[in-house]
Amino acid sequence: MVIDSSRTPQSILLACSLILILSALYLAANRSLSSTLEGESAEIAREFLEGPSLIVNHLNGQEDLDKPALYYWVIALVSKIAPSWELAARLPSIVSIFLIALAIYLIQAPTDPPMFFPLTCFIMAASPKVLLMSQTARMDMLFTAACFGAMVGFYLYWEKAQEKIEDVGSPISFFILAAGAVMLKGPVGAILTFCPVVVFLCINRKWRMVKRVFLSKGIVVFLALILP
Numbered sequence: 607m608v609i610d611s612s613r614t615p616q617s618i619l620l621a622c623s624l625i626l627i628l629s630a631l632y633l634a635a636n637r638s639l640s641s642t643l644e645g646e647s648a649e650i651a652r653e654f655l656e657g658p659s660l661i662v663n664h665l666n667g668q669e670d671l672d673k674p675a676l677y678y679w680v681i682a683l684v685s686k687i688a689p690s691w692e693l694a695a696r697l698p699s700i701v702s703i704f705l706i707a708l709a710i711y712l713i714q715a716p717t718d719p720p721m722f723f724p725l726t727c728f729i730m731a732a733s734p735k736v737l738l739m740s741q742t743a744r745m746d747m748l749f750t751a752a753c754f755g756a757m758v759g760f761y762l763y764w765e766k767a768q769e770k771i772e773d774v775g776s777p778i779s780f781f782i783l784a785a786g787a788v789m790l791k792g793p794v795g796a797i798l799t800f801c802p803v804v805v806f807l808c809i810n811r812k813w814r815m816v817k818r819v820f821l822s823k824g825i826v827v828f829l830a831l832i833l834p
Contacts, residue, residue: 619724623731627703627740634696634741635689644743646670648695651681676789677745695743702747703740706730709751709758749790756783756799760819767815776822785831 639645646665653664654675663670663678680698688694707727714722730736739747759779780799787795800820807816 616720616724619721619728623707623724623727626731626737627700630703630737630741631700634700635693637692639692639695639743641742644695647678647681647743647745648691651678651685651695652691654678654682655685673745674789674792676786677748680748681743692743696741699740699742699744699747702751703731703736705751706754709755713758713761745790749787749795752783752787752790753795753798756780756787757802759783760803763819776824777819778824778827781824781828782831785828788832 639648650663650665650670653667654660657664657667661675663673663675677698681695684697685691685694688697707730710726710730711723736747756779759782760777763777763780780803784796784799787799789795803819804816807813807819
């Protein structure tokens with residue numbers, strides 16, 4: 607068997623990234639909820655399944671309106687297949703790393719060096735904060751994945767626009783993921799996704815594109831998702 611030495615470093619980096627993520631998954635599944643915030647996330651999700659409402663957050667039977675409901679809905683759904691509430695509450699954070707890695711994969715260009723994707727994934731997976739938050743029952747990793755995914759959605763739209771494609775349409779994926787960010791953590795989701803796009807277009811003096819992006823059917827989709 608001949609080993610392709612040019613691909614060996616990439617394979618090693620991807621394998622190390624996967625080992626780190628699987629280690630985080632093991633820790634997430636084999637320890638109790640370790641903070642008040644983790645306990646609150648799991649309890650709010652449980653009360654969606656057993657409490658009085660499928661729309662309004664409840665904590666210990668009382669309305670809890672600190673955050674939108676999407677994250678707790680996700681935990682409640684995951685709990686149907688997860689073997690424990692600890693893993694159900696933390697699994698969205700673990701999955702978020704894979705979603706961010708997928709987004710990184712989508713933006714790599716044919717001209718990028720072969721090490722771009724595996725090295726970027728390894729740097730992300732080896733970051734202490736990412737490793738910590740990936741095994742924590744908090745919405746931060748899922749919120750990060752939604753915001754980053756929205757930026758990637760806009761970037762792919764921008765690339766098509768620069769290629770002078772006639773029917774470039776509207777960046778629907780950008781608006782769907784931006785709406786997801788809002789439904790996870792409130793208005794800050796719109797600030798962290800809309801503002802960078804507006805600033806980027808203004809820096810590039812694409813004034814008409816600001817109007818084309820934000821006065822399109824994409825904004826209708828965004829509002830249809832968040833307003834209810």
